Amino acid sequence: MNHLIKLALMVLVANVLLASSCKKTKDEFDKSQLASLSIEFDNIVGGQNLMLNTGSYTNSSNEEFSVSMLQYYVSNIKLKRTDGVEFTVPQDSSYFLIRENNAATRYAKLKVPEGEYSSLSFVLGVDSLRSTMDLSLRKGVLDPAGGMEDGMYWGWTMGYIFFKLEGNSALAPVDPTGARKFRYHIGGFGNGQINNIKTVTVDLTAGGIAKVRKERQSNIHLMVDVAKFFGGTQQVSIAAHPSVMFSTFSTQVANNFNGMFRHDHTEN
Template sequence: MKNILNKAVAIIAISAALTSCSSDEVAISGTGNLDLEFDNSYGENDLLLNSQSYTTSNNEALKISTLKYIVSNIVLTKEDGTTYTYPKSQSYFIIDESDSEKRVAGLVDVPAGNYTKVTFGIGVDKTQWELGASGQGDFLATAQAAGMMWSWTAGYKFMAFEGSFTSPTVTTATDFKVHTGQTGTDYNYTEVTLTLPTNAMVRTTITPEIHIVADASKIIDGTNKFKLSESATIMGGSSLALITANLINMFSVAHVHND
């Protein structure tokens, strides 16, 4: 009798385990959506265009009027180490601080799963640009309308950072412009990989939001530091490679919402 009861308990336990696994498999099947929300800051402060003054380590006071950058080539890594590459034709977004609706890169039809990392490019990769104007799809017109092209032959602006500044030697507010992109033989495209503090749980019924902070102070006041009083316009030359290196450290993940 005791053996029969033990066998019955074992069968119930196995059945419950199988049911649990089956339910879990159902829960992470199919596709869902995922949002990358970019929250631009300056150091520890929220980025406020045209109003707030921010001081660099070189004692230059900035008022920022424009911050735009292209996010592209998004790749998501699951907890088992496998990756999902978002379709390239849909993987170009212009993040614009002046428009709250353009601070989110919305991804659709993402395979359900628990994601631990996100990788994305800043700019348009050279392989894409080499497809020519006709190979850019709708994004070429989008970039032109957003002012994120120098010209077709010169290519895309990967990032536009503009405003005015004063310094101990420049006491009258003076305009500055920092644009990255192709210059000479340097393409200046870069990629960023961020580890998530908690998994982004994509489900058919859950759209995770990965809250990414982009610290604009890193652009000219990161590992490589620049004085706008020495050059208020930075759009070419060796400086762009140094600014591109700064951009790698511009981004961090604040938190993940699984709502």
């Protein structure tokens, strides 16, 4: 008799466990039903669209400038469903290099489970773990070979340049070629004193949640404002800081990153 009761109890407990685990899978994502979602990084300067070389802008220090290069890494993307459950994009397919001079790179194209998403987060840069992985796991945009001047890797400190903004301004000092260039190369994954890895979170509720369905192509349209790079929590004056690279000041510049990203709208 005693044994029977024990057995019944065990079955009951097992059932409860089973039920809760079922419920859990229901809460999680159906990964067999993946659909397309893109995140668009639309680079602007204040109220103007960003035009490489030809556009002329004024920053918050009242300095006139033009932009010749803008590129940055976006990685480790996570999406939160309206019920609060979070989906992490598989890391191997979660590294993007957004380059203003190449229109095709403005979209981070993802495959995510169907659902309604109201929040998005990503790392601006490359996480420290990936920064020290074997070369076989660092292909494509993570290839340390990079390119010529537009390379995004510092060989001597073994780190990716997370964010690169270059341009011209009369306020920048003249170089031997006669140009007046400013250069902001921000990186540092914490192998030395500086860690400029920033996580950016964007709420989609006001601008429109993303309704991801198989037969649709949902696109989250973000604005990335270069004006906020110069005038965020830290004022970055071209005259005072025409070149910021691997230095302690770069950590203050990196604090402006979060403010650069805002959600404009979602195309469902």
